[in-house]
Amino acid sequence: MAERIETEVAVIGAGLAGLSAARELRRLGVDVVVVEARDRVGGRTLNEPIGDGEIIELGGQWVGPTQDHALQLIADLGLETFPTWNTGTNIFERGGRVRTYDGTIPKVNPVSLAEVGVALKRLNRMAEKIDVDRPWEQTELASWDGETFATWMRRNTRTGAARDMLRLAIEAVWAAEPEDVSLLHALFYIRSAGSLDLLLGTEGGAQDSRVVGGTQLICERMAAELGERVHLDRPVRRIRWEEMPGDVPAGLPELGPHSVTVEADELTVAARAAVVALPPALAGRLEYDPVLPAMRDGLTQRMVQGTVVKCHAIYPEPFWRADGLSGQATSADGPVSVTFDNSPPGGKPGVLLAFLEGNAAREATDLLPEERQQIVLDSLIRLFGPKAAAPERYVDKAWAADEYARGCYGGYLPTGSWLMYGEALRTPVGPIHWAGAETATRWAGYMDGAITSGIRAATEIANGKG
Amino acid sequence: MAERIETEVAVIGAGLAGLSAARELRRLGVDVVVVEARDRVGGRTLNEPIGDGEIIELGGQWVGPTQDHALQLIADLGLETFPTWNTGTNIFERGGRVRTYDGTIPKVNPVSLAEVGVALKRLNRMAEKIDVDRPWEQTELASWDGETFATWMRRNTRTGAARDMLRLAIEAVWAAEPEDVSLLHALFYIRSAGSLDLLLGTEGGAQDSRVVGGTQLICERMAAELGERVHLDRPVRRIRWEEMPGDVPAGLPELGPHSVTVEADELTVAARAAVVALPPALAGRLEYDPVLPAMRDGLTQRMVQGTVVKCHAIYPEPFWRADGLSGQATSADGPVSVTFDNSPPGGKPGVLLAFLEGNAAREATDLLPEERQQIVLDSLIRLFGPKAAAPERYVDKAWAADEYARGCYGGYLPTGSWLMYGEALRTPVGPIHWAGAETATRWAGYMDGAITSGIRAATEIANGKG
Numbered sequence: 001m002a003e004r005i006e007t008e009v010a011v012i013g014a015g016l017a018g019l020s021a022a023r024e025l026r027r028l029g030v031d032v033v034v035v036e037a038r039d040r041v042g043g044r045t046l047n048e049p050i051g052d053g054e055i056i057e058l059g060g061q062w063v064g065p066t067q068d069h070a071l072q073l074i075a076d077l078g079l080e081t082f083p084t085w086n087t088g089t090n091i092f093e094r095g096g097r098v099r100t101y102d103g104t105i106p107k108v109n110p111v112s113l114a115e116v117g118v119a120l121k122r123l124n125r126m127a128e129k130i131d132v133d134r135p136w137e138q139t140e141l142a143s144w145d146g147e148t149f150a151t152w153m154r155r156n157t158r159t160g161a162a163r164d165m166l167r168l169a170i171e172a173v174w175a176a177e178p179e180d181v182s183l184l185h186a187l188f189y190i191r192s193a194g195s196l197d198l199l200l201g202t203e204g205g206a207q208d209s210r211v212v213g214g215t216q217l218i219c220e221r222m223a224a225e226l227g228e229r230v231h232l233d234r235p236v237r238r239i240r241w242e243e244m245p246g247d248v249p250a251g252l253p254e255l256g257p258h259s260v261t262v263e264a265d266e267l268t269v270a271a272r273a274a275v276v277a278l279p280p281a282l283a284g285r286l287e288y289d290p291v292l293p294a295m296r297d298g299l300t301q302r303m304v305q306g307t308v309v310k311c312h313a314i315y316p317e318p319f320w321r322a323d324g325l326s327g328q329a330t331s332a333d334g335p336v337s338v339t340f341d342n343s344p345p346g347g348k349p350g351v352l353l354a355f356l357e358g359n360a361a362r363e364a365t366d367l368l369p370e371e372r373q374q375i376v377l378d379s380l381i382r383l384f385g386p387k388a389a390a391p392e393r394y395v396d397k398a399w400a401a402d403e404y405a406r407g408c409y410g411g412y413l414p415t416g417s418w419l420m421y422g423e424a425l426r427t428p429v430g431p432i433h434w435a436g437a438e439t440a441t442r443w444a445g446y447m448d449g450a451i452t453s454g455i456r457a458a459t460e461i462a463n464g465k466g
Numbered sequence: 467m468a469e470r471i472e473t474e475v476a477v478i479g480a481g482l483a484g485l486s487a488a489r490e491l492r493r494l495g496v497d498v499v500v501v502e503a504r505d506r507v508g509g510r511t512l513n514e515p516i517g518d519g520e521i522i523e524l525g526g527q528w529v530g531p532t533q534d535h536a537l538q539l540i541a542d543l544g545l546e547t548f549p550t551w552n553t554g555t556n557i558f559e560r561g562g563r564v565r566t567y568d569g570t571i572p573k574v575n576p577v578s579l580a581e582v583g584v585a586l587k588r589l590n591r592m593a594e595k596i597d598v599d600r601p602w603e604q605t606e607l608a609s610w611d612g613e614t615f616a617t618w619m620r621r622n623t624r625t626g627a628a629r630d631m632l633r634l635a636i637e638a639v640w641a642a643e644p645e646d647v648s649l650l651h652a653l654f655y656i657r658s659a660g661s662l663d664l665l666l667g668t669e670g671g672a673q674d675s676r677v678v679g680g681t682q683l684i685c686e687r688m689a690a691e692l693g694e695r696v697h698l699d700r701p702v703r704r705i706r707w708e709e710m711p712g713d714v715p716a717g718l719p720e721l722g723p724h725s726v727t728v729e730a731d732e733l734t735v736a737a738r739a740a741v742v743a744l745p746p747a748l749a750g751r752l753e754y755d756p757v758l759p760a761m762r763d764g765l766t767q768r769m770v771q772g773t774v775v776k777c778h779a780i781y782p783e784p785f786w787r788a789d790g791l792s793g794q795a796t797s798a799d800g801p802v803s804v805t806f807d808n809s810p811p812g813g814k815p816g817v818l819l820a821f822l823e824g825n826a827a828r829e830a831t832d833l834l835p836e837e838r839q840q841i842v843l844d845s846l847i848r849l850f851g852p853k854a855a856a857p858e859r860y861v862d863k864a865w866a867a868d869e870y871a872r873g874c875y876g877g878y879l880p881t882g883s884w885l886m887y888g889e890a891l892r893t894p895v896g897p898i899h900w901a902g903a904e905t906a907t908r909w910a911g912y913m914d915g916a917i918t919s920g921i922r923a924a925t926e927i928a929n930g931k932g
Contacts, residue, residue, distance in 0.1 A: 146645030148881045150612040179612030179882035237703070281767050285751045294773070294831040294866035301747050301872065302880075304767045307760070362886055365760040400760035406767065414768075414880035415614045416645035420828050 002268045007033040007229075009461055010262040010271040012236050015043020016447055017435040018277030019222040020073070020454030022229065028462045033269050034226060035262060037235035037404045041223040044408055045447070047214035048395055054344045055214045056312045056351060058397035059408065060447050061342075064201070064208035066194055067448035069455070074211060077221040081209040085341035086202050088321060091329035091383050094164060098383060104201070106330065112161035119156050119166060120196050127190035132441040136422035141184055145419045149186050150178035164332035171337050171357040173199050174412050174445075175306030180358070182415040192444040202328065202340075206446065212345055215447065234264035235404075238287040239274060241430050256464060258431035275457045277435040279411050280425070281305050282404070292429060299424040302417045303438060305407020309356040309364050309398045311336070311376045313391035318343045318350030320384050327352060329383045335360035336379035352380060352388065365398040372396060410445040411438040426456075433457040468734045473499040473695075475927055476728040476737040478702050481509020482913055483901040484743030485688040486539070486920030488695065494928045499735050500692060501728060503701035503870045507689040509743075510874055511913070513680035514861055520810045521680045522778045522817055524863035525874065526913050527808075530667070530674035532660055533914035535921070540677060543687040547675040551784075551807035552668050554792035557849050559799050560630060564849060570667070572796065578627035585622050585632060586662050593656035598907040602888035607650055611885045615652050616644035630798035637803050637823040639665050640878050640911075641772030646824070648881040658910040668794065668806075672912065678811055681913065700730035701870075704753040705740060707896050722930060724897035741923045743901040745877050746891070747771050748870070758895060765890040768883045769904060771873020775822040775830050775864045777802070777842045779857035784809045784816030786850050793818060795849045801826035802845035815858065818846060831864040838862060876911040877904040892922075899923040 009025050011018045014036035022032045040046075046059040063070045063081060074081060092099050092106035101107045131138060149170055157163050170178045173189065193199045199206055211217065223230045241260040262269040276283050284292075284300025291297070318341055320327050327341025335356050342353035354376050356364050364372050373394045380388035399408035413422070425439050435457040440449025475491050477484045480502035488498045506512075512525040529536045529547060540547060558565050558572035567573045597604060615636055623629050636644045639655065659665045665672050677683065689696045707726040728735040742749050750758075750766020757763070784807055786793050793807025801822050808819035820842050822830050830838050839860045846854035865874035879888070891905050901923040906915025 142645075146614055146616040146643075148612055148614060148617075150881070151614075151617045177612075177882055179608075180880075291867070291869045294864065294872075295828070297872055298770075298773065298828065298866060301770045304764075307764065359886060362761070362764065398760065400764060401757070403757045406760075406763055414646075414882070415616070416643055416880070420825060 002266050004268045004270065005033055006270045007031045008271060009273045009275060010035060010260060010269040011275045011277060012262060013043060013277035013436075014041040014219065014223060014230055014232070015277060016045065016219060016450035017437060017454040018043070018275065019219050019226070020451045021275045021277060021435050021458045022226055023222050024455045024458035025461065026226065028458065030462060032226070032229055033271070034230040035234050035236055035264050035267060035269060036230065036232050039233050041230065041232070042216040042219040044399070044405055045215040045219060046397065047216040050314055050349070050393065050395075054349070056314070056342065056395060057214045057216070058310055058395070059215070061210055061215050062207045063211065063447065064198070064206045065204060066198065067443055067446065069451045070448040073451055074218060077218060079217055079221070080212045082212055082345045083209055084202055084207055085343060086326060086328070088324050088326035090326050093329065093331035093333050093383060094161065096333065100325070106165070108161040108165070109159070112159040112165070115157045115159055115162035116165050119153070119162065122156065123187065123190060124195050127187040127195075130187050130191040132188060132192050134423070135184065135188055136419050139419065142419060144184040144187060145182055145417070146415055147183050148179055148415055149181050149183050152183045153178050168330055168332060168337055169196070169200055175308035175357045175361065175407070175409050176412055177358045180304070180414060181412050182418060184418045185413045188418065189444060192440070192442055192449070193446070207340070231267055234267045236262055236264040236286060238263040238289065239276070239432060240289040241274075241432065256431055260431045273431040273433065273461045275433045275435050275454070275461070277454060277457070279303070279305055279405070279436055280438055281406060281411055283434070295421060295424045296427070296429055299421040302421055303411040303413055305400065305405070305411055306409050307358060307361040307365065307400045308408045309361045309372065309396055311354040311356065311396040312342060312394065313352045313354065313377065313380055313388065314393040314395070315350040315352070315387070315391050318347060319387045320350075320352070323385070325384065331379065331383065334379070335364065335375050336383070339380070339383060349392065352384065354380060361398070361400065365400045372398070428460065433460050468732050470734045470736065471499055472736045473497045474737060475739045475741060476501060476726060476735040477741045477743060478728060479509060479743035479902075480507040480685065480689060480696055480698070481743060482511065482685060482916035483903060483920040484509070484741065485685050485692070486917045487741045487743060487901050487924045488692055489688050490921045490924035491927065492692065494924065496928060498692070498695055499737070500696040501700050501702055501730050501733060501735060502696065502698050505699050507696065507698070508682040508685040510865070510871055511681040511685060512863065513682040516780060516815070516859065516861070520815070522780070522808065522861060523680045523682070524776055524861070525681070527676055527681050528673045529677070529913065530664070530672045531670060532664065533909055533912065535917045536914040539917055540684060543684060545683055545687070546678045548678055548811045549675055550668055550673055551809060552792060552794070554787060554790050556792050557795035559795065559797035559849060560627065562799065566791070572631070574627040574631070575625070578625040578631070581623045581625055581628035582631050585619070585628065588622065589653065589656060590661050593653040593661075596653050596657040598654060598658045600889070601650065601654055602885050605885065608885060610650040610653060611648055611883070612881055613649050614645055614881055615647050615649050618649045619644050634796055634798060634803055635662070635666055638821075641774040641823045641827065641873070641875050642878055643824045646770070646880060647878050648884060650884045651879045654884065655910060658906070658908055658915070659912070673806070697733055700733045702728055702730045702752060704729040704755065705742070705898060706755040707898065722897055726897045739897040739899065739927045741899045741901050741920070741927070743920060743923070745769070745771055745871070745902055746904055747872060747877055749900070761887060761890045762893070762895055765887040768887055769877040769879055771866065771871070771877055772875050773824060773827040773831065773866045774874045775827045775838065775862055777820040777822065777862040778808065778860065779818045779820065779843065779846055779854065780859040780861070781816040781818070781853070781857050784813060785853045786816075786818070789851070791850065797845065797849065800845070801830065801841050802849070805846070805849065818850070818854065820846060827864070827866065831866045835862075838864070894926065899926050
């Protein structure tokens, strides 16, 4: 027999969005219960211990300037940040050639560099037209909504090197290919972050800083505040709700004229409102009674999870630093597309972070772990030399294979979707409110967006919209 | 306590695909159980009685030449077909002007007509390059995979009339917009049907004929043959399977080294193999243990259901026939995009069939029924005159609101999906085989494709692939 709990608001998902919603609701004096499918909190943030008290992060890890809510929350929880290692020369690989460069601009031919520069400027300028709060009202954007980033790229660049560099940028931000995302989705994201430079940058950009001890601590500390209100190992299967015009049950202040029942394995939560803090693709897999409006369901059919494998090769020392390298590499040859020096603040052990993104990740996710390790190390050897061949340890996480993520970094919209279905991202359905990084308007898809989305959903409920 | 049944193969879904699979398995001497979520068989075929022994069809209804499996099955089940009403002049509406025309070519300006002619010819020629059995191996098609039909259309037509006519063609076939489908998906479909002319044609095309008594009879008669093996009102929630290297359970011949448990509400079926005969978007919403490979899950995230509202206005007589009209109209002004004379074989009552497709259907699905009726009748009045204003009865079905369809006609793939995820459409996962019109290679998305997909899945299992 399932345990049954009565509360005011049921929050589904104990990632950054869900826990931020619960924390904000508590701050507003509302009672909450958080129901989490996994045996841990953190969602798409995840620490993995590597000995000597050090950890690596298998999920989201960076924060940067203008991500004010994330930085504030980190400080509020007594956590600290440290700068991403950014000293030394960078590496760019293309066409079998590995070249080093200083600063942010790889050494490719001047024509391609100029093309990329013009393209980035154009994208930033186009992005300024987006109203991030309601792009679906901007019917003048239909043409951007109806084409892929790939076709825009074909029209706006001529050289292979320029196209490769733009492809790498798309892969780095969405863990998807230019063929997957609509031009409008790319522009929405750029606008939501502020600029492409902020999205792509290390120092001063979205990859500026890291959290001492790992980002999963953010969720763990929020969960600790919430205590027994957080229930792990309870996958939610069904959400039932109804109008409740009659008497409000005793002990439940009137949040709205609804009752909600959240049915999880071995746990049922009765509440007055719910926050679903899952990626839309997964939120669409729950059963709803009454069934979701077609618009909301259609959004969940369309919003696809990006695909990334986040890989770590751990060495006794960050040997590349002695070679004058920053550990940051970008490769158009793949399968590893981007690397970073992900060593702990003390610089020991040496950790190389390598991403498989988009198609490379799709092809690698269903491989055997040892096969995946080999293709990653092959890339690292090409980029950083033979010392990269024998890490003390190799750890990766293929997020598309994770039943409760089914992809990372987050959801993206293919063509034809933003204008028609975008509004359903946040529109509550009866007493059900939607949170998650995908629903954010500022730093959508990032930890900062996840946090603000939870606060926004909590505010909706506390303001009596649900 | 849920009823528990042991069988050889569990079939999930009692539409054309599932029942065809079950029928073929029975023919091959294999024991089956069919588990259906709805309280009826038929899937996306559905009869609605309208009195005097007549019916209208709220779902799939047409068959045509080269749909050999559908025509054979209809004959085998003792059913008959009759030609779609195709006598009289047709109507084309654009820019507020309603014009009649004979034959298949609307009277628009000659430049636009020429453009459309060239475009259709190009599409047919491009489609010939597609290997419908394994397009994912044709990496040379990456550019078609990476662009929408919309951008192809922009490049290949200049006049608004030509673009409108192509848009109407896309809407008519996929119940989606040119912005939604990849160019490769459109070409795959064209190749799978044989040609665009076959897809779009009435006489001699995919809209050639209808089934006397309605297409749901096909499923009802197959279900009658299967008798108590078909279980209605049993939504499947979970499929568990495992390797079974040990002894084969008594009474179950060795179909493959697996056991499968299909868990539905109030029913558990234990079997040696399963056929999931649901649209991919819905198949992805079941729980699988072990979890699906990322490629299969990714396919279900990407394959979106089209959106259609199929509307019928029923009049005492088919009054348009007396006016010399065929009842077939096409409107670029919408929201109704296409109409047909859908009267029963005897010509009484008069039934006008009207489709809302793609964006028009998306906007109409969550409306109140009376609002939807009004916008449809407004279209019909413009097209067929004031007599259309007062039907005896109006009946529609918004398939995107149906929990167990979540759209019609079927699933389509957006950009970037066919090459990477197409192979997962039919690749079995352990003992789980995939059927459904979306998995067909010939007449994909049509009733004929649904039927052949079921036979193909049954054959896979009987041949010991599962």
